[in-house]
Amino acid sequence: MSILARQKHRKGFLWQLVTALTLLFLVPFSMNSCSTSNYDTPITIQATSSPLISPATLNMWIASGVVNNYTGFGDKVVILDVTTSTTYAAGHIPGAQFMNNSGDLYQTRLEGPATDVNMVPNGAAMDALIRKFGIDGNTTIVFTTGGTPGASSILSATRAYFTFRYWGFPKEKLKLLDGVNFSWNAAYGLTTAPSPAPVPSTYSVKNNQRLRTDLRASLGDMIDLAEGRVPSAVAVDMRSATTGGSYAGTRFSTAGVFDGGAIAKEVAGDYVVFEGHVKGATALLYSGLFDAAANYRFKSPAALAALFNAVGIDSTKLTHVY
Helix, strand or coil, X not given: CEHHHHHHHHCCHHHHHHHHHHCCCCCCCCCCCCCCCHHHCCCHHHCCCCCEECHHHHHHHHHHCCXXXXXXXXXXXXXXXXXXXXXXXXXXXXXXXXXXXXXXXCEEEEECCEEEEEECCCHHHHHHHHHHCCCCCCEEEEEECCCCCCHHHHHHHHHHHHHHHHCCCCHHHEEEECCHHHHHHHHCCCECCCCCCCCCCCCCHHHCCCCCHHHCCEHHHHHHHHCCCCCCEEEEECCCCXXXXXXXXXCCCCECCCCCCCCCHHHHCCECXXXXXXXXXXXXXXXXXXXXXXXXXXXCHHHHHHHHHHCCCCCCXXXXXX
């Protein structure tokens, strides 16, 4: 069972924080010759060296006609706007498809003695999702999101990136729009015009090489880490270390799942039982990864490296983020 499952009474928010950092550390893997996927040959216009793409690059793809290209020939880009229906309807990138940031991205599962909320979708749910959007072996997927400008609004898009990566989609074909809809809106403006309805596909995650279980840590893994049994490893908490918060162990800092109110959690019986952080973990607030003055794009590689080094992350460490 994932350690992240044990955090779900924090309304799944902390795991979303993980994805912002996880995005920068995911590594590519090669497809074997027996794969039934066409992903082993990243092609033409979609081939970019980074998981991040600029609004200008995405605009070029839209202008070239590859976005929502369901003809069965050539390249295809699907833009997934991972947000709420209200935010999507208020304005989105031309051609972007609406992906529900709760119903499509999370799944409630029975894990052992209790039901856990906000889990990674299982294989059947992922197959239904990718088929609904017409995603197949020739598709490059671009994740974005909207809402009120701010670092917290980006988390749905980064979690979606992580979810597809976890299910074996190769890094070369998954892209995050840097600055999401905030940067696009500043450059080109959003639209309320309907996007073309996707032509469903028959693709399955079984066509991918393997499930990337190495991208998640189990409860046992995290216990070993806390007890010092994992060499060259570091734990990073993506919350603030400010006195009085959940990282510091202040009671009732985190709202429960069923009662989101700020008072009477103990009376209502809905509150996080344990506040605090993993033994030995350091804090790196997720919002510090983004540049507010640049429409919340990721900071430069040098600035990010300095932030990571400051909390003990380097190329020799096995990093656990939560």
